Amino acid sequence: MPSSAHSDAVGAAARRLLNCEPTTVVPIRGGGNNRLYRIEDGNGHPFALKSYPRLADDPRDRLDTEFTALSFLAPHGLAVPKALAAWPEGGFALYSWIEGAAPGAVRPNDINAAIAFAANLHRLAERPESKMLPLASEACLSAEEILRQIKGRQTRLAESAALFPALSAFLSDDFRPTLNQATQRARQGYDRQGWSFDAPIPHRCRTLSPSDFGFHNAIRRPDGSLAFVDFEYFGWDDPVRLAADFLQHPAMVLTAEQATQWRRGIAALYGADHAFQHRLSLLYSLVGLRWCMILLNEFLPDRWLRRQFAGAEATAAETQARQLIKAQARLTAVRAALNQD
Numbered sequence: 001m002p003s004s005a006h007s008d009a010v011g012a013a014a015r016r017l018l019n020c021e022p023t024t025v026v027p028i029r030g031g032g033n034n035r036l037y038r039i040e041d042g043n044g045h046p047f048a049l050k051s052y053p054r055l056a057d058d059p060r061d062r063l064d065t066e067f068t069a070l071s072f073l074a075p076h077g078l079a080v081p082k083a084l085a086a087w088p089e090g091g092f093a094l095y096s097w098i099e100g101a102a103p104g105a106v107r108p109n110d111i112n113a114a115i116a117f118a119a120n121l122h123r124l125a126e127r128p129e130s131k132m133l134p135l136a137s138e139a140c141l142s143a144e145e146i147l148r149q150i151k152g153r154q155t156r157l158a159e160s161a162a163l164f165p166a167l168s169a170f171l172s173d174d175f176r177p178t179l180n181q182a183t184q185r186a187r188q189g190y191d192r193q194g195w196s197f198d199a200p201i202p203h204r205c206r207t208l209s210p211s212d213f214g215f216h217n218a219i220r221r222p223d224g225s226l227a228f229v230d231f232e233y234f235g236w237d238d239p240v241r242l243a244a245d246f247l248q249h250p251a252m253v254l255t256a257e258q259a260t261q262w263r264r265g266i267a268a269l270y271g272a273d274h275a276f277q278h279r280l281s282l283l284y285s286l287v288g289l290r291w292c293m294i295l296l297n298e299f300l301p302d303r304w305l306r307r308q309f310a311g312a313e314a315t316a317a318e319t320q321a322r323q324l325i326k327a328q329a330r331l332t333a334v335r336a337a338l339n340q341d
Contacts, residue, residue, distance in 0.1 A: 013092035046097035062232035069234035079227040100219040115265035136211040137233030144198035153293035182285040189282040216251035244287035288334040
């Protein structure tokens with residue numbers, strides 16, 4: 001959509017959802033797939049207006065998922081935006097504005113805040129109305145599902161690799177043997193426990209997850225506390241994925257002490273599932289390899305279009321080179337974890 005046309009759409013959405021003429025519309029740097037605006041009504045009250053582009057390669061209804069998630073979570077006192085109004089046909093939703101800034105360096109209490117947030121989600125999973133919530137986007141309820149997603153992404157990237165020699169070398173020489181090693185370790189571990197590699201975990205072992213949880217999706221409020229945002233992929237998932245994603249998310253860097261703090265807190269939280277810690281150990285490397293593939297999305301032609309919509313400033317070549325370096329770093333960390341076993 002041309003920028004002028006999108007600006008017109010933003011103005012129309014603001015008027016429609018506020019039921020008045022906005023006095024301020026300020027673009028805020030959004031995520032990789034959307035745009036965010038700070039708008040004010042005639043009384044100077046701020047709101048967050050979020051635009052969700054329709055993506056030909058992604059049929060997921062991210063607006064409905066996020067609006068439904070926040071409609072469920074906010075009334076229970078969680079530090080999240082409140083869902084106020086939506087215009088699904090136009091691809092916009094209105095939320096309460098949370099004053100603050102990016103969290104910056106991780107503070108001692110931040111890990112506790114993240115654990116407490118995960119605990120609140122796990123507590124809300126016991127409420128009857130939570131059963132109506134969907135699975136998280138690309139939920140990984142079995143080991144086989146994690147592997148299936150990795151291989152699916154690997155296949156798509158291989159189709160683009162002919163144009164990118166560095167990507168081709170990474171996939172064939174580095175990634176493939178590490179995936180084979182991690183898969184063999186996980187399968188053997190499951191066999192020793194007598195577990196099914198492809199059977200989904202029972203519902204009692206699942207939790208509610210933002211599916212992109214971390215400090216990259218948090219706001220540090222003026223009092224120093226954290227609020228969490230971005231629930232476009234929210235839903236039911238294996239807590240192993242939430243725990244492993246948090247530790248390996250490329251948008252965050254945790255110290256060894258912080259990682260240990262998270263592991264201890266999360267183990268206590270999900271301790272009722274006696275298999276949790278062992279499954280986390282067996283699947284940790286596969287989750288990391290899944291991140292390697294996600295980091296390389298920029299090599300897929302259709303993904304670049306959505307980055308442009310969200311206001312990407314770097315060129316495609318610059319972004320691809322940066323992402324390949326990140327994928328190589330994640331693969332190195334996965335190898336180190338495997339070699340410790």
